[in-house]
Structure formats: C-alpha cells, structure tokens
Amino acid sequence: MPDTQSNDDAYANGAYIVGAADYPGRWEELAHDWRMHENTAGRARLNLTYGEAPRQQFDLFLPECRPEGTLIFIHGGYWRAFDNKSWSHLARGAQVRGWAVAMPSYTLCPEVSIADITQEICKALHHIAGMTKGPIALAGHSAGGHLVARMLCQDVELAPDVAARLVKVTPISPLSDLRPLVDTAMNDDFTMDGDAAWAESPLRETAPRNVPMTCWVGGDERPAFIDQARWLAEAWNQELVVDPDLHHFNVIDGLADGNSSLTKTVLGFQPRI
Incomplete structure (x- = not known):
C-alpha cells in the first residue's frame, strides 16, 4: 500500500505539467544559443571559478x-539536478536593462547537504561582489529561491559591505519551509531530520536582513508551492506576486524579456501584475 503520509505528490511538478519532459531540452537549447551569441559578441565570461570544487563555477553576462x-541568478532542481548552463538565456532581460548577470552552479545533493549548498552560494556571492561594482540583486527559482532567501537570514555570514550592496531579492517559487520534504523520497538524498530541515528553512528567520523582497509564484503551480511562497511573504511582511496561468516550469520565462514584470521586479521596479 502507498504511504499516505508521504508528501511526494504535493511536491511533484512534472506530473502536473503538460509536456514536462520537453522542458529541459528546450532550456538547454535556448541557453546554449544565447551563451554562444553573447560569447561571440564578447559579452560573456564563461566558466569562471569561485572555489575549488568542480561545480563552483559561474558564467557572467555583460550588457552593452x-x-x-x-543580478545573481541561482538555478533550481531540488538541490539535486541541473547546473548554470541550462539558464543562460534568462540573462537576456536584465542585460537589456543594463545589468550584468552572474549564474553560478553549486555542488548537488547527496554529495553535499543543503546546508553546505547554502554556504557555497554565500561564497559565490562574495566572490562575484569582489569582481563587480554597484548594486546586487538576487533571484532564484525553486531550490534557488530557497537559497537566495537564505542570504537574508542572519545565520548566513555576509560581509557588511556585501550585505549593504543588496538592493532586491526575488525568490521565485521558493521552498521556505523544508520540513515537508523530510517525508518525501527525495530525502534519501537530503538525509534531513526535522531539526535539520527547520535549521535550513528561511521561514525560521524572525529578523531577516532589511532588503526589499518579492516572493513570486505561478498561479497554476502545485498548491504546496503557492503555500511556500505565501508563508515566506507573510512571515517576513514582504510582497507576494501570484503570476496567473503560469506553472513551475514556465514561471521563470519572463526573465528573458527586459520588459516583463518579472524582470522589472527582480531589478527593483514595481511589479505590474
């Protein structure tokens, strides 16, 4: 008999998205084409390193x-899949608006824990801040949404000068309370108990860093993801945008468009949904 206590279905995205299996290949193709286009134009700095681990690399895309x-964009994949190379095309919207875009990879579970990944993103943030000037915006999708929200938690040690440069954080379809994931098959890779899950949950933070934040989620996403975004927005008294008719896989598409409400929000403009 199935385990009626499992949260596997609640956090399953692909099973509820038409054509879900086609998305990774499409992302790869779009990302490759944009990366090559920008590299040929001299606006891409590829395979830069922020640490010694094989996946501690990032690409930097420059505006004209x-x-x-x-903008630092952190990819999703439940901390278990993908790397920065699948999302290069999403840099376009911010580039068009005159922003540089850094896209780091990170080591995946089960090789490391989610807590370790949080520290890798902190390391990437400091490294990228050290080679750039001006304001820094953070955006991340799904697991990446969790990771950018974690950068506002006080237990993540940010250098004061780096923290002062943060102007906007946008968790897109974030996971803010990891405790439900303990009761999923994915936890074979996470190996979390309830205490470890809560320790890595942005929702636990009661006094986040004072940086404007917008939680963004698709209106056609699984109810669990809408809840996760709402919980964080309400707990931190920040803005929640439910983007109508979008699901977990296409909610990020607007980042490729400089005129989209999502791109404007990520860069600190007022969203218009």
Whole structure:
C-alpha cells in the first residue's frame, strides 16, 4: 500500500505539467544559443571559478553598456539536478536593462547537504561582489529561491559591505519551509531530520536582513508551492506576486524579456501584475 503520509505528490511538478519532459531540452537549447551569441559578441565570461570544487563555477553576462548593477541568478532542481548552463538565456532581460548577470552552479545533493549548498552560494556571492561594482540583486527559482532567501537570514555570514550592496531579492517559487520534504523520497538524498530541515528553512528567520523582497509564484503551480511562497511573504511582511496561468516550469520565462514584470521586479521596479 502507498504511504499516505508521504508528501511526494504535493511536491511533484512534472506530473502536473503538460509536456514536462520537453522542458529541459528546450532550456538547454535556448541557453546554449544565447551563451554562444553573447560569447561571440564578447559579452560573456564563461566558466569562471569561485572555489575549488568542480561545480563552483559561474558564467557572467555583460550588457552593452557599463553595468548598472549585477543580478545573481541561482538555478533550481531540488538541490539535486541541473547546473548554470541550462539558464543562460534568462540573462537576456536584465542585460537589456543594463545589468550584468552572474549564474553560478553549486555542488548537488547527496554529495553535499543543503546546508553546505547554502554556504557555497554565500561564497559565490562574495566572490562575484569582489569582481563587480554597484548594486546586487538576487533571484532564484525553486531550490534557488530557497537559497537566495537564505542570504537574508542572519545565520548566513555576509560581509557588511556585501550585505549593504543588496538592493532586491526575488525568490521565485521558493521552498521556505523544508520540513515537508523530510517525508518525501527525495530525502534519501537530503538525509534531513526535522531539526535539520527547520535549521535550513528561511521561514525560521524572525529578523531577516532589511532588503526589499518579492516572493513570486505561478498561479497554476502545485498548491504546496503557492503555500511556500505565501508563508515566506507573510512571515517576513514582504510582497507576494501570484503570476496567473503560469506553472513551475514556465514561471521563470519572463526573465528573458527586459520588459516583463518579472524582470522589472527582480531589478527593483514595481511589479505590474
């Protein structure tokens, strides 16, 4: 008999998205084409390193003008899949608006824990801040949404000068309370108990860093993801945007468009949904 206590179905995305299996290949193709286009134009700095581990690398995409600031985008994949190379095309929207875009990879579970990944993103943030100037915006999707929200938690040690440069954080379809994931098959890779899950949950933070944040989620996502975004927005008294008719896989598409409400929000403009 199935385990009626399992949260596997609640946090399953692909099973509820038409054509879900086609998305990874499509992302790869779009990302490759944009990466090659920008590399040929001299606006891409590829395979830069922020640490010694094999996946501690990032790509940096530059605008045609002097950068207004730097957006750091953290990819999703339940901390178990993907790398930065699947999302290069999503840099376009911010580039068009004059921002540089850094896209790091990170070591995946089960090789490391989610807590370790949080520290890798902190390390990447400091490294990217050290080679750029001006304001820094953070955006992340799904597991990446969790990771950018963690950068506002006080137990993550940010250098004061780096923290002062943060101007906007946008967790997109974030996971803010990891405790439900303990009761999923994925926890074979996470190996979390309830205490470890709560320790890595942004929702636990009662006094986050004072940086404007917008939680963004698709209106057609699984109810669990809408709840997770709402919980964080309410707990931190921040803005929640439910983007109508979008699901977990296409909610990020707007990042490729400089005129989209998502891109404007990520860079600190007022969203218009």
